[in-house]
Amino acid sequence: MTSISAVSQNELAQRRQKLRQERRLKALQTSWRTIAVSGLAGGLAWVITLPGWVIRQPEQVAIAGNRFLSSQAIQSLLPMAYPQSLLQLEPQAIAAQLESKAPIEDATVARQLFPPRLIVQVKERYPVAMISDLPNAEAVKDKETKPAIGLSNVGFLDANGVWIPIESYTSFDQSFQLPTLKIVGYQEQKRSQWAELYQSVSQSPVKVTEIDWRDPSNIVLKTELGIFHFGSYSSRFAEQIQAMDQLRKLSDKLNPKQVAYVDLQNPDAPSIQMQKANNSVKSNTDSTD
Numbered sequence: 295m296t297s298i299s300a301v302s303q304n305e306l307a308q309r310r311q312k313l314r315q316e317r318r319l320k321a322l323q324t325s326w327r328t329i330a331v332s333g334l335a336g337g338l339a340w341v342i343t344l345p346g347w348v349i350r351q352p353e354q355v356a357i358a359g360n361r362f363l364s365s366q367a368i369q370s371l372l373p374m375a376y377p378q379s380l381l382q383l384e385p386q387a388i389a390a391q392l393e394s395k396a397p398i399e400d401a402t403v404a405r406q407l408f409p410p411r412l413i414v415q416v417k418e419r420y421p422v423a424m425i426s427d428l429p430n431a432e433a434v435k436d437k438e439t440k441p442a443i444g445l446s447n448v449g450f451l452d453a454n455g456v457w458i459p460i461e462s463y464t465s466f467d468q469s470f471q472l473p474t475l476k477i478v479g480y481q482e483q484k485r486s487q488w489a490e491l492y493q494s495v496s497q498s499p500v501k502v503t504e505i506d507w508r509d510p511s512n513i514v515l516k517t518e519l520g521i522f523h524f525g526s527y528s529s530r531f532a533e534q535i536q537a538m539d540q541l542r543k544l545s546d547k548l549n550p551k552q553v554a555y556v557d558l559q560n561p562d563a564p565s566i567q568m569q570k571a572n573n574s575v576k577s578n579t580d581s582t583d
Contacts, residue, residue, distance in 0.1 A: 347407060347410050348377045348380060349378045349379075349380055349383070349504045352366075352369045352376070354410055354411050354412065355369055355372065355411070355412045356412070357369065358414070359417055360416055363416075363418055363462075368392075368398075368416060372414070373388060374388065376452075383405065383412065385402075385405060386403070388401075388403045389401040389403045395462075396456065396457065396462055397458055397462040397555055398416050398417070398418060398419070399415070399452075400417040401415065401416050402414075402415040402551075403415075414434055418452065419456055419458055419460055420452055421450035422449045422452060422496070423450065423476065423477050423492070424449075424450055424475065424476050425450065425451050425477040425480045426448045426449075426476070440450065450462075450472075451477065451480065453489060453493070455484075455485035455486075455488035455489060455492075456569070459543070474502045474503065476503065478504065478506045478507065478508055479506060479507040479509070480507055484507065484510075486510055491527060494532045494535045498535045498539065500535075500538050501517060501518045501519070502515050502516070510526060510527075511525065511526045512524070513525070517538070519542065519544070520544075520553055521555040522555060522558050523555050523557045524558055525559035533561045534558045534559075534561045536561070537558055537561035537562075537564055538558060544566075552569060553569070554568060554569040555569060561562060
């Protein structure tokens, strides 16, 4: 069996000395880390309390990206009070709360230290249609008095079907034109259909002034050419819009006052509902040739 050489006393002493040096180095590193962290924390606390890095007034909040909402209106939506330490503000939390407000679709908030400012970049929800619920006739005591539609019944829709309360536009830029398209009978469950329906209506060569959606089985469009019945919403809605445009010259052949509406449920064979005195007669568009 091979014998193991004895370790000399000198080698053991060198090993012990090396271990002591390593322990002292680790202790020194730990001390420096503690001093650095303490200094950083103290410095941060000192910086936070600096009077120069404080948002004292709304003028120190820069608003960008707004098209129709005024800067003052957006500033009023900010969840902050003045004065406010700039470094204590939470940009992501502020942005999230702004996005929870109906007129704001997307928001980005950034801090600027020199000079101290808060920069808010927003993307607004663009209203494309005005929506209102018809007043309940039973709630009207005086039949000769026209019922007023309250603010809770009136609002706007964006292209994606998001409801925007009318109160959101009490301070909008006066140069902004509110939508003239009106919708009656809109409900939240129709939101999935609204995006495609509005896209077709917005691209229509025929100007549409009102969409009556009270009866889901028959969407009624009021246009510059007259009233059109589309039936329930379907994948052929875009075809129906095109068929409506092809009836532009209908007024050359018929008196518009005698036409009650045009039925476009089948865009390949539109039919006209005529009105004469107290009676109405239904005729096919082919009879007008």
